[in-house]
Amino acid sequence: MTPYLQQLEKEALEVIREICFSNRLSEIVVFYSIGKDSSVLLHLFKKAFFPFPIPVRFMHIDTGWKFKEMYAFRDKIAKQIDLIVYKNPACLNPYTDGPRYTDVMKTQALKQALQKYNFKIAFGGSRRDEEKSRSKERVVSVRDAENKWNPYNQNPEIPPLYNTFHTDQTSLRVFPLSDWTEIDIWEYIKHENIEVVPLYFAHERHVVRNQSGLYIATENDTGEIKKVRFRTLGCYPLTGAVLSEAETIDEVINELKHTAYTERITRVIDYDTDFSMEKKKINGYF
Amino acid sequence: MKRMFKVICCGNVDDGKSTLLGRLLYETGSIKQDQLEEALASSIKKEGSAQPDFAMFLDGLAMERTKKITVDVAHRYFTYKQIRFHVLDCPGHEEYTKNMATAAACADSALIVVDATRPIRAQTIRHIEICALFRLKQVCVCLTKYDLLADKSVLKQKEEEIQNLLKDKGFSYTIFPISAVTGYNIPNVLSVLEKFAEQSANMAEKNQSVIFHIQAMKQLDGKRYIYGKNLMNHLIDSESGKTFTLYPSKQKLTIAPESASLPLGCIQTIEPVDVNVGDCLANCPLMATNTFSHRTLFFEEPTNRLLLKHGTKVVKVIQISDTQMQTDAPLFLNTIEDIKENGFGILIDESSKKTIGCCIFTHNA
Numbered sequence: 001m002t003p004y005l006q007q008l009e010k011e012a013l014e015v016i017r018e019i020c021f022s023n024r025l026s027e028i029v030v031f032y033s034i035g036k037d038s039s040v041l042l043h044l045f046k047k048a049f050f051p052f053p054i055p056v057r058f059m060h061i062d063t064g065w066k067f068k069e070m071y072a073f074r075d076k077i078a079k080q081i082d083l084i085v086y087k088n089p090a091c092l093n094p095y096t097d098g099p100r101y102t103d104v105m106k107t108q109a110l111k112q113a114l115q116k117y118n119f120k121i122a123f124g125g126s127r128r129d130e131e132k133s134r135s136k137e138r139v140v141s142v143r144d145a146e147n148k149w150n151p152y153n154q155n156p157e158i159p160p161l162y163n164t165f166h167t168d169q170t171s172l173r174v175f176p177l178s179d180w181t182e183i184d185i186w187e188y189i190k191h192e193n194i195e196v197v198p199l200y201f202a203h204e205r206h207v208v209r210n211q212s213g214l215y216i217a218t219e220n221d222t223g224e225i226k227k228v229r230f231r232t233l234g235c236y237p238l239t240g241a242v243l244s245e246a247e248t249i250d251e252v253i254n255e256l257k258h259t260a261y262t263e264r265i266t267r268v269i270d271y272d273t274d275f276s277m278e279k280k281k282i283n284g285y286f
Numbered sequence: 287m288k289r290m291f292k293v294i295c296c297g298n299v300d301d302g303k304s305t306l307l308g309r310l311l312y313e314t315g316s317i318k319q320d321q322l323e324e325a326l327a328s329s330i331k332k333e334g335s336a337q338p339d340f341a342m343f344l345d346g347l348a349m350e351r352t353k354k355i356t357v358d359v360a361h362r363y364f365t366y367k368q369i370r371f372h373v374l375d376c377p378g379h380e381e382y383t384k385n386m387a388t389a390a391a392c393a394d395s396a397l398i399v400v401d402a403t404r405p406i407r408a409q410t411i412r413h414i415e416i417c418a419l420f421r422l423k424q425v426c427v428c429l430t431k432y433d434l435l436a437d438k439s440v441l442k443q444k445e446e447e448i449q450n451l452l453k454d455k456g457f458s459y460t461i462f463p464i465s466a467v468t469g470y471n472i473p474n475v476l477s478v479l480e481k482f483a484e485q486s487a488n489m490a491e492k493n494q495s496v497i498f499h500i501q502a503m504k505q506l507d508g509k510r511y512i513y514g515k516n517l518m519n520h521l522i523d524s525e526s527g528k529t530f531t532l533y534p535s536k537q538k539l540t541i542a543p544e545s546a547s548l549p550l551g552c553i554q555t556i557e558p559v560d561v562n563v564g565d566c567l568a569n570c571p572l573m574a575t576n577t578f579s580h581r582t583l584f585f586e587e588p589t590n591r592l593l594l595k596h597g598t599k600v601v602k603v604i605q606i607s608d609t610q611m612q613t614d615a616p617l618f619l620n621t622i623e624d625i626k627e628n629g630f631g632i633l634i635d636e637s638s639k640k641t642i643g644c645c646i647f648t649h650n651a
Contacts, residue, residue: 135360
C-alpha cells in the first residue's frame with residue numbers, strides 16, 4: 001500500500017475504534033448505502049475490530065427504488081453483518097413526488113430510524129471531496145436534538161484528538177472517510193480486494209436518455225443499448241449512468257484519472273437548488 | 287505516491303486566501319469541468335468577468351458566498367509531483383480564529399497570505415503567532431494582488447516588515463509576491479510546497495520516536511490484543527522485538543512479531559500484561575504528571591468544570607491559572623517544544639461536552 005493510502009486507512013481505523021470503544025455499543029449504528037464508500041467502510045470496520053466480529057449494527061435506509069443489483073448485493077452482505085433495513089412507510093415515488101421524495105424517503109426516514117432504535121452515534125461513508133458543503137464537515141460532527149447540523153458554529157476539532165462525547169441534547173455523525181477522494185476509494189478497493197456492486201463496471205445496459213442524462217430503462221421504456229457504468233449508486237430514477245469502457249478496477253482508476261467531471265454530476269439530488277446539499281444536511285441528511 | 291502533507295492557508299480576511307487555493311487547485315488539474323462551469327457562471331453573473339472566480343472552489347457554505355468571507359475551514363485535496371496535499375483553507379475573520387487555530391494544530395506547514403496593496407493587519411500577526419505556538423516548521427508568505435500594486439517598490443519594505451514578524455519563531459520561511467488572478471509566481475508556490483513536503487517527510491523519517499496511546503485491550507483464546515493510536519510517523523506495528531515503556535506503570539514490554547500481521551493500530555506484546563484505556567506505550571521519554579505549565583487558547587469562555595483530553599485519556603481539571611494546570615490524574619505528555627504531536631490536548635466543557643479550548647503543554651512559562 002502507498003504511504004498515503006496507509007495513512008488514510010490508519011486515520012480511519014483510529015476514529016472508528018475511538019468512537020466505538022468510548023461509547024455504549026448499543027447506541028452506535030453504521031449507515032450502509034450499498035455503494036462503494038459503504039463497502040470500504042464495512043471493510044474498515046472488519047479490520048478495526050479484528051480478530052473480533054464487528055460489535056455494532058449496520059442500517060440500510062431503503063427507499064424501495066434502488067437498483068435490483070443493489071438489493072442482491074445487500075442481501076449477500078446481510079449474511080455477514082447485523083443489518084437493519086428501514087423504510088419510511090410513507091412510500092413516496094421519485095417520479096411523481098419531486099424534491100419531497102428525497103426529504104421524506106431519505107432524510108425523514110433516517111431520523112425516524114435513529115429514533116426508533118435510539119441510536120445516538122451514526123457512522124457514514126461521506127467524503128469531503130464529494131460536494132462543497134461537505135468540504136466544511138468535521139470528522140466527528142455534532143447534531144442537535146432535532147438531528148440538525150449547524151455549519152456556522154461547529155465544534156472545534158483537532159484530529160486525532162476526537163471529542164467522543166455527546167449529551168441528552170446532542171448526537172454524533174462520524175465520517176471516517178472524510179479525507180478520502182473517489183480515486184483513493186478505488187485504489188483501496190483494488191489493494192484490499194473489496195467486493196462492490198457490479199453496476200460500477202462498464203457493461204452493455206438498456207438505458208434511456210433524458211435532458212439530465214442516461215438512466216436505466218424500465219419495462220415501459222423503449223430505450224437503447226449502451227455500454228455504461230455508474231460512478232455513484234442511489235435510487236435508479238435519480239442516478240445517471242456514464243458512457244464507459246471501464247470493465248475492471250484498473251480501468252475504472254484510469255478512467256477517473258482522465259475524467260473531466262466530478263461524480264456528483266450523475267446525481268439529480270444535489271442539483272435541484274443551489275446549496276441544496278447544505279440545506280439537506282442542516283435538516284439532518286448525511 | 288508519497289505520504290500526505292497538510293498545509294494551512296491563513297492570513298487576514300480579504301487578503302486572498304481562498305482565491306490562491308482555488309488557483310492552486312485549478313493549476314494542479316483538481317478542478318473538474320462541472321465545477322469550472324459553475325465558477326465561470328458565477329463570475330459572469332456577478333462581475334461580468336470571463337475569468338472563473340477561483341474563490342468559488344473553496345467557499346462551500348451559502349453564507350460564505352453571500353458575505354464573501356470564509357467562516358470555517360474547507361478541506362481540499364490535490365496531487366502535485368506525486369505528493370498528496372491536504373489543504374485547510376482557514377477563515378481570516380477574528381471571530382473565527384478558533385477554526386484557524388484548530389487547523390494550525392494539525393498542519394505541517396503554512397501558506398500565509400498577505401495583501402501587498404494594504405498595510406499588514408493585526409489578524410495576520412495573530413495567525414503568525416498561532417503558527418509559532420503550534421510549532422509549524424515551514425512558512426511560505428505570499429504577497430498577493432501583485433497585479434493591483436501600482437508602485438512595486440513598496441514590496442521590499444513589506445518583505446522586511448514580514449521578516450521581522452517571522453524571525454526568532456523557529457520557522458524556515460520564504461516570502462515572495464504572487465497574483466492568483468493572473469497566475470504570476472503560482473508555479474513558485476507549488477515548488478515551495480513540494481520542497482516543504484520533501485523536507486517534512488525527511489524530518490519525520492529521521493525521527494525515531496514512537497508513541498502509542500491505548501484505546502482498548504481485548505482478550506481472545508488467552509491472547510491480548512491492544513488497540514491504539516500511533517501519534518508519530520513511525521508505527522509501533524512494525525517494531526517487532528523492540529522494547530517499549532508502558533505508562534504509567536513504567537513496565538518494559540516487547541512487541542510480539544504477530545503485530546506485523548495484525549491490522550494497523552492493533553498489537554500484541556510478549557509479556558502478558560493488562561493495559562487500560564488511556565495508558566501509553568513509547569520508546570521516548572514522556573512526562574507522567576498531573577501538574578504542568580500550559581498556554582491555553584480558549585475558543586469560548588469557560589463557565590463549567592473542564593475535562594482535558596490528551597491522547598486517549600480524559601481527566602478532570604482541578605485547578606487552572608494562566609500558566610499552570612492541575613488535573614485529577616496524570617497525563618503522559620511532552621512539551622510542545624519537545625514533541626509537537628504529543629504536546630497539546632483539548633478542553634471539554636463537562637456539562638455541554640463542547641470542545642472549548644486547546645491546551646498546549648509548554649516548558650516552564
